[in-house]
Amino acid sequence: MNDRVKVAIIGSGNIGTDLMIKVMRNSQHLKMGAMVGIDPASDGLARAQRFGVATTAGGIDGLIGLDVFADIDIAFDATSAGAHRRHNEVLQAHGVQVIDLTPAAIGPYVIPAINLEAENAANMNMVTCGGQATIPIVAAVSRVAKVHYAEIVASIASKSAGPGTRANIDEFTETTRAAIEQLGGATRGKAIIVLNPAEPPLVMRDTVFVLSDLTDQEKIEKSIARMVNTVQSYVPGYRLKQRVQFDVVSRDSPLNVPGLGPLSGLKTSVFLEVEGAAHYLPSYAGNLDIMTSAALACGDMMARRRIAAGIARGGMEAM
Incomplete structure (x- = not known):
């Protein structure tokens, strides 16, 4: 019992x-x-x-x-x-x-x-739906290298955004940004939410861009894979949409990050999909x-x- x-x-x-x-x-x-x-x-x-x-x-x-x-x-x-x-x-x-x-x-x-x-x-x-989906990825990169900047874009079906979500858009972006820094380990974070009106409704899609110190790409990819498995243990519909992508940002062509200035290093791009379990909500409402x-x-x-x-x-x- x-x-x-x-x-x-x-x-x-x-x-x-x-x-x-x-x-x-x-x-x-x-x-x-x-x-x-x-x-x-x-x-x-x-x-x-x-x-x-x-x-x-x-x-x-x-x-x-x-x-x-x-x-x-x-x-x-x-x-x-x-x-x-x-x-x-x-x-x-x-x-x-x-x-x-x-x-x-x-x-x-x-x-x-x-x-x-x-x-x-x-x-x-x-935190927020976008934060739950994306900040684990930022944290996974932080386990391997110092993260200077992390930006997440959460795209959800417009039909899955009720009055509470719509009334709290400002709070969503600010809370997610703060959690990217506090839990994700980024020096600076940014969060964007998109309400997608497509018909039929699309499942939740999330994009994570991380700029970190230059480090071993294989180690980052393995750290992200372990984190995805951890999230899947309680959200079975959570998955990578495609393989992790990397771009080396050279000192000769740095990225200008507001508040931090020109930065070089490794840009990691991660594309996620979250499908709901459809207990009560439709499966596209992964958010x-x-x-x-x-x-x-x-x-x-x-x-x-x-x-x-x-x-x-x-x-x-x-x-």
């Missing part, structure tokens, strides 16, 4: 609903406690009710009013950066550990392939799938730590 820690999901939209299904199907240590929304007619709340999960359309205040709230140890917030700030204050006051799927970046940035084992904060920020998959990995790690320490607000349940 496995002990389970009860969780609440705040946000009954696409991301929250997909995460709920992942918790119920794939989690090793989590159990759904409550689904929280603000639209009584949302499909997410309706599905949760059919699954026998406690629901409320009263937002964070409605969650606190549920009987099951006393047993909630971890809450996933899949709303917006603005709403998350209040949600976090309320949840922290009740001793609930928070996993933030918005770009609010209140807590430390967490990307499972890079630093999940090292973080155990009261609020864990999952949403990688966020929910990363959040699930984070939640399971939090639960394992609580189980090992015997810490639970409402007592752990045996399944």
Whole structure:
């Protein structure tokens, strides 16, 4: 029998609903406690009710009013950066550990392939979909050589970008840029998101450009391959679209990097594709799938730590 820690999901939209299904199907240590929304007619709340999960359309205040709230140890917030700030204050006051799927970046940035084992904060920020897909590649290059500049371009299907994503474009680019530097190890980072209106919708595509010190190309390629395998362990649809490309930037023809000036070295170009698992979202929505998959990995790690320490607000349940 496995002990389970009860969780609440705040946000009954696409991301929250997909995460709920992942918790119920794939989690090793989590159990759904409550689904929280603000639209009584949302499909997410309706599905949760059919699954026998406690629901409320009263937002964070409605969650606190549920009987099951006393047993909630971890809450996933899949709303917006603005709403998350209040949600976090309320949840922290009740001793609930928070996993933030918005770009609010209140807590430390967490990307499972890079630093999940090292973080155990009261609020864990999952960066952004583009960050989850691309920053592991920057970190893989950083393991081999000093990275001076890293630029990522995340292209997602327009249909997979809901109101929360569209309302947080500025936060997306800033949070991703900061995480490229903090987790990826780049001296300077840049992030761009593209909403692709193509029909039929295309799966998530990501491009990573890294300028590093000149070093052994084979070592970088092997480091990237190991990192791709690590990400695939929790996001099976994550893959290289083609072989890693290299260009030597000579001192005679340096690249002018804003804020850093002219630089030479090795330019590494990596092209990625992320296909979703289609638990709730369509398979082209890899941008949403990688966020929910990363959040699930984070939640399971939090639960394992609580189980090992015997810490639970409402007592752990045996399944």
